[in-house]
Each structure stands twice: as structure tokens, then as C-alpha cells.
Amino acid sequence: MNQILKFVDVELYYDHVYALKGVSLEVNEGETVALIGANGAGKSSILRAITGLRKIRSGEIHYGGKRIDGAAPDEIVKMGIAMVPEGRRVFPYMTVRDNLLMGAFTRTGKSEIAASLEMVLGRFPRLKERYTQAAGTMSGGEQQMLVIGRALMAKPRLLLLDEPSLGVAPKLVQDIARSIVAINRDEKVSVLLVEQNSRMALRISQRAYALTTGSVALSGNSAELLTDDRVKRLYLGGEI
Numbered sequence: 001m002n003q004i005l006k007f008v009d010v011e012l013y014y015d016h017v018y019a020l021k022g023v024s025l026e027v028n029e030g031e032t033v034a035l036i037g038a039n040g041a042g043k044s045s046i047l048r049a050i051t052g053l054r055k056i057r058s059g060e061i062h063y064g065g066k067r068i069d070g071a072a073p074d075e076i077v078k079m080g081i082a083m084v085p086e087g088r089r090v091f092p093y094m095t096v097r098d099n100l101l102m103g104a105f106t107r108t109g110k111s112e113i114a115a116s117l118e119m120v121l122g123r124f125p126r127l128k129e130r131y132t133q134a135a136g137t138m139s140g141g142e143q144q145m146l147v148i149g150r151a152l153m154a155k156p157r158l159l160l161l162d163e164p165s166l167g168v169a170p171k172l173v174q175d176i177a178r179s180i181v182a183i184n185r186d187e188k189v190s191v192l193l194v195e196q197n198s199r200m201a202l203r204i205s206q207r208a209y210a211l212t213t214g215s216v217a218l219s220g221n222s223a224e225l226l227t228d229d230r231v232k233r234l235y236l237g238g239e240i
């Protein structure tokens with residue numbers, strides 16, 4: 001299988017304190033891979049390292065066979081990596097439509113952008129219903145759909161999602177989870193999903209890495225990890 005993303009022995013520090021220590025991982029073309037772990041385990045730091053928002057101290061990051069650690073964040077976006085950061089940063093006073101169009105800022109083909117807009121509105125019917133509404137007036141879950149839709153407007157090959165279920169009502173978490181599965185399957189986008197909601201993440205991913213204090217503690221097939229006693233004890237709230 002072709003690897004779209006590969007970490008080799010990555011270390012990342014904030015001043016003198018490490019956040020990632022010897023992290024190696026892969027995302028294969030077409031896969032959804034989950035990163036699970038407690039607060040502060042280093043999940044978001046992995047996404048910051050990929051997007052170039054934070055420089056790594058050592059190790060290598062490869063994307064599509066090329067070394068990307070050291071590349072600037074805007075170059076990384078142009079390579080086809082889209083990030084949905086934690087906290088649903090919509091442009092609150094802009095409409096849903098204009099928020100979505102902002103996501104296409106690196107693209108030029110008008111008809112292709114229109115096709116992506118159709119695709120996003122088809123995936124998220126709630127955004128279609130609220131097309132001319134100011135984004136800041138929507139619910140948390142709807143805003144989450146909007147930021148995922150906005151990232152898709154860049155037509156990425158790799159989508160990075162940071163905690164899409166955080167602060168979202170349970171019913172909408174289900175909808176968002178279903179959309180992630182559909183996007184990965186139908187739009188041929190590989191997904192790296194960071195989640196505190198480990199159960200949801202393991203259900204919708206093919207493989208997963210569990211992090212503990214900056215290192216990969218466990219990894220494997222998500223369906224198998226869901227029934228693993230260590231995973232249940234450490235990452236699924238102690239339920240065995």
C-alpha cells in the first residue's frame with residue numbers, strides 16, 4: 001500500500017519540554033487513521049508538526065514520498081494537506097457560503113470550485129439549509145460541519161481533523177462521524193483523526209495509534225483495539 005504520510009522517529013519540543021518523543025507512524029493512501037490519548041499526550045502536536053506550524057527537533061516527516069519537515073505552512077497547504085483545527089474557527093460574520101468559498105483560496109478553476117461546493121452541500125445538507133446564515137449564529141455541531149466543509153473546498157489529499165466531536169451534541173457527533181466515513185470513502189481523501197472520543201474514533205478508522213506522554217504506546221487495527229483490554233482500561237474509560 002502507498003504511504004501518504006510517514007513519521008520517522010519524530011521529536012518535538014516546546015522550549016525545553018518534549019511533546020513528542022520518537023514518534024513513528026504511517027497513514028496509507030485512502031485510510032482513516034485515528035490518534036487517541038489523554039489530554040496533553042501529544043496528539044495536536046503531531047498535527048502541528050505536519051502542517052509546519054511547529055518545527056520538529058529531529059526525525060523526518062514524509063508526505064507523498066517527499067520530506068516536508070522544514071516546509072512552510074502555506075507550501076504544505078498547497079501540497080494538498082488540509083487541517084481542521086480544534087475549536088471550530090469559522091468567520092462568524094460571514095455567511096456559510098462565503099466561509100466555504102474561503103476554503104478554496106488556493107484554487108482557480110471556477111467550475112471545479114463550484115463542483116466542490118455542490119459536493120460539500122450534498123455531504124452536509126444542514127449547511128445547504130443555512131447557506132446564507134451568518135456562521136457565528138449556528139450551533140457548535142453545525143459550525144464543526146462548516147469547518148470540515150471549508151477544508152474540503154481545498155480539495156485535499158490528506159485531511160487532518162483535530163477533535164471534531166469536542167463540544168458537539170451527541171446526535172450531531174453521529175452525523176459528523178458518518179460524514180467523515182463518507183468523505184474518506186467517496187472523495188478519496190485520506191484522514192488523520194485526533195479524538196478524545198476514542199470509541200467513536202476507533203469505530204470510524206481502519207487503524208489507530210494510542211499516545212501516552214509523547215510516545216506511541218499501542219497501535220494496530222482499530223476494530224481489534226476496540227476490544228483490547230489495555231485500550232479499554234486506558235483509553236475507553238475503564239470499561240472492560
Ligand SMILES: Nc1ncnc2c1ncn2[C@@H]1O[C@H](COP(=O)(O)OP(=O)(O)OP(=O)(O)O)[C@@H](O)[C@H]1O
Binds near residue numbers: 015037038042043044
Ligand atoms: N504552545 C505550547 N507551549 C508549551 N507547551 C505546550 C504548547 N502546546 C502544547 N504544549 C504541551 O505539549 C504537550 C502535548 O500537547 P498537545 O496539545 O499536543 O496534546 P494533545 O494530546 O493534543 O492534548 P489535548 O487533547 O489537550 O489538546 C502537553 O504537555 C502540552 O502542555
